[in-house]
Amino acid sequence: xNYLNLIKTIYFTLFxxxxxxSFSQNKKxxxxxxxxxxxxxxxxxxxxxxxxxxxADSIVFTNLKFYITNIKLLNNSKTIFKEKNSYHLVNLNDxxxxxxxxxxxxxTKFTSIQFNLGVDSATNxxxxxxxxxxxTKGMYWAWHSGYINFKxxxxxxxxxxxxxxxxFHLGGYKFPYNNIQTIVLKTINKNxxxxxxxxxxxxxxxxxxxxxxxxxxxxxxxxxxxxVSKIFSID
Amino acid sequence: xxxxxxxxxxxxSIVAFQKINEELINIPSYWPKPNYNFTExxxxxxxxxxxxxxxxxxxxxxxxxxxxxxxxxxxxxFTHTDHELSHGIENRIGLRNSPAxxxxxxxxxxxxxxxxxxLDVQALAPITNHDEMDESIENAVAKIKQSKKYKELFYxxxxxKIITGENVLKSLSQFLLTLVSANSKxxxxxxxxxxxxFSDSELKGYEIFKTNCSSCHTEPLFTNNEFENNGLxxxxxxxxxxxxxxxxxxxxxxxxxxxxLRNIELSYPYMHDGRYKNxxxxxxxxxxxxxxxxxxxxQLLNKIKLTEIDKRNLIAFLKTLTDEEFLRNPKFQxx
Numbered sequence: 001x002n003y004l005n006l007i008k009t010i011y012f013t014l015f016x017x018x019x020x021x022s023f024s025q026n027k028k029x030x031x032x033x034x035x036x037x038x039x040x041x042x043x044x045x046x047x048x049x050x051x052x053x054x055x056a057d058s059i060v061f062t063n064l065k066f067y068i069t070n071i072k073l074l075n076n077s078k079t080i081f082k083e084k085n086s087y088h089l090v091n092l093n094d095x096x097x098x099x100x101x102x103x104x105x106x107x108t109k110f111t112s113i114q115f116n117l118g119v120d121s122a123t124n125x126x127x128x129x130x131x132x133x134x135x136t137k138g139m140y141w142a143w144h145s146g147y148i149n150f151k152x153x154x155x156x157x158x159x160x161x162x163x164x165x166x167x168f169h170l171g172g173y174k175f176p177y178n179n180i181q182t183i184v185l186k187t188i189n190k191n192x193x194x195x196x197x198x199x200x201x202x203x204x205x206x207x208x209x210x211x212x213x214x215x216x217x218x219x220x221x222x223x224x225x226x227x228v229s230k231i232f233s234i235d
Numbered sequence: 236x237x238x239x240x241x242x243x244x245x246x247x248s249i250v251a252f253q254k255i256n257e258e259l260i261n262i263p264s265y266w267p268k269p270n271y272n273f274t275e276x277x278x279x280x281x282x283x284x285x286x287x288x289x290x291x292x293x294x295x296x297x298x299x300x301x302x303x304x305x306x307x308x309x310x311x312x313f314t315h316t317d318h319e320l321s322h323g324i325e326n327r328i329g330l331r332n333s334p335a336x337x338x339x340x341x342x343x344x345x346x347x348x349x350x351x352x353x354l355d356v357q358a359l360a361p362i363t364n365h366d367e368m369d370e371s372i373e374n375a376v377a378k379i380k381q382s383k384k385y386k387e388l389f390y391x392x393x394x395x396k397i398i399t400g401e402n403v404l405k406s407l408s409q410f411l412l413t414l415v416s417a418n419s420k421x422x423x424x425x426x427x428x429x430x431x432x433f434s435d436s437e438l439k440g441y442e443i444f445k446t447n448c449s450s451c452h453t454e455p456l457f458t459n460n461e462f463e464n465n466g467l468x469x470x471x472x473x474x475x476x477x478x479x480x481x482x483x484x485x486x487x488x489x490x491x492x493x494x495x496l497r498n499i500e501l502s503y504p505y506m507h508d509g510r511y512k513n514x515x516x517x518x519x520x521x522x523x524x525x526x527x528x529x530x531x532x533x534q535l536l537n538k539i540k541l542t543e544i545d546k547r548n549l550i551a552f553l554k555t556l557t558d559e560e561f562l563r564n565p566k567f568q569x570x
Contacts, residue, residue: 127272128401128405130401135356135404136372137400140359142363145350145351
């Protein structure tokens, strides 16, 4: 155990040096806010929304969670900033998780932001991980190893299912169903950007009366993941 | 100079980790390298102790009635004897026979169909399965957090006041990694220990084993860690397609993970659905009862011919894989 203490001391010293070093550079904060919406309305859990403004097709959402990982800033498609350890679980039920901050060197110039929707294969292949990737976050498949990239659950009387529920658990990291999506959006402000996540675009792109239970890394999950990748926008 | 210091630290770390591992688990020199990456979850006495406590604690099941050990008893090589299909809470019956747990650091996949790709996330499956513990990992961790006993133990082991799912699962892995069975009569002979040798019958059985069984049940772990279809007729009630369920590839239909033969004497009943009660029935299957499918293992395309004497000798050899020390080790039993 003596060895271990020695190593700990050495590591700690090295860490301290690195940490102090990092203060020598000037940093500025860049903030991103995710704003889930249903068309022009703010999305709130347990609220009723109407697909066709028709009382017959009400939709209630009970859960919206997704992984935003590997965030990069690009200057005319050239990567100029990469967030380290970039794994964020965005959860509509936890307002803190909707805001992300990046610490950038003050002179960073960028025109767009790139991120992945979901957890990459290399991370998926590791053992158990902590923080936002902890399996207690409800985004890990127990029966078949792997992360869920995007989770949307709710109820709609359009769904002929038990209690009219729909559950979309989109994931998959292995060929042929590597369903992670890369999203690039033009930024409009250098300090703060709001990324809209329009769930109405997803719902209207599918037929929820037929497609309402997706819980495996399948071909359908791949199709739906591609649709979801197009519901993010900055405007 | 900087480089030199870094290299020195690296060397010290590696040596230190190896030293810790050697103290805590016994890895025979003639075995292949473990598949588990110990540097990502370095073993410690404290973490192993938590893992063992959790393994024997019914807190992980929804109604606090069963623990991991309910289906993985240390006395029977960590499996569930006498039950063809293992049962969970409220007498719910599962789909398969619980596999024996040993030498898990050498496994590449877990479960009969390889659904799980890493030991650290394996426990999530039985904890959450409806027919097993039917608990959510969120709730299991919440229950552990409420326990004063665990609070103290986790704090000592992880120097953190917050008990996380990551640390719960890593602790379970640590205990499971220590379950190394490597001291059977077979092993003692491999290690050339004095005054130990195969009997005439065991030696003949060993030759039969090498000719007919070892391509899948490869020494020294007695499994090749692959998936094979061993010609079992389909149980039309269970309709278990095995590996196909995971890969959705027709070429994986009816394939199951090749189990180890270590401690096979005690891990009855046999096969993924526990259909054979004893080794005689297993050998009858391999010699007389192979069902031909398109995915049948190549190794079984030609009929295996064994006389009754051959079978007796083979079983005598298989019994040399029983590791009494492993089965009776107080380190693996509840406190």
